[in-house]
Amino acid sequence: MLAAAAAALRPVPLRRPGALLRAPVPRSLLDSRGAAPFPRRTASLKISQLQLTAARFSKESDSAEDDELLSELRExxxxxxxxxxxxxxxxxxxxxxxxxxxxxxxxxxVPLLPGLLELVGLGYSGWFVYRYLLFQENRKELANNFDALKKRITGDDE
Structure with a gap:
């Protein structure tokens, strides 16, 4: 088992790019069917089963709750x-x-624009961390600004 793992980890020479496609697969991966990343489903759902489930779900939903929600929205x-x-x-x-x-x-x-916008976003994020999150007094200032904004939005005059 260790020999197979060592064979899988050996470097592939760069002169032969086709060798990458023929790299040996560890035997443990070939033998174990349960360790596959996407196991096959043996029993697939049929359309009739999906329709039956949908019909059962629609019968179980309470129409009184729906009417109550609609009446609240209308009000x-x-x-x-x-x-x-x-x-x-x-x-x-x-x-x-x-x-x-x-x-x-x-x-x-546009070829360069996404990279430029990402750089601007990273720069702004760095500035925000330095300005508001790095030092304790700046964090308090940010919390106060946030509370003032929250009070302005909700209209609380506490």
């Missing part, structure tokens, strides 16, 4: 005073998310 929607601004903010958020996916896909085609 909150009716209680909302400024519905157009909510729709505008929601639509803007969905649009911004869509634009970010489009921009990221477009940036992948």
């Amino acid at each position: 909150k929607w009716d209680a909302m005073e400024n519905k157009p601004s909510l729709l505008l903010y929601g639509g803007g958020a969905i649009f911004a998310l869509w634009i970010s996916f489009v921009v990221v896909r477009a940036l992948d085609s």
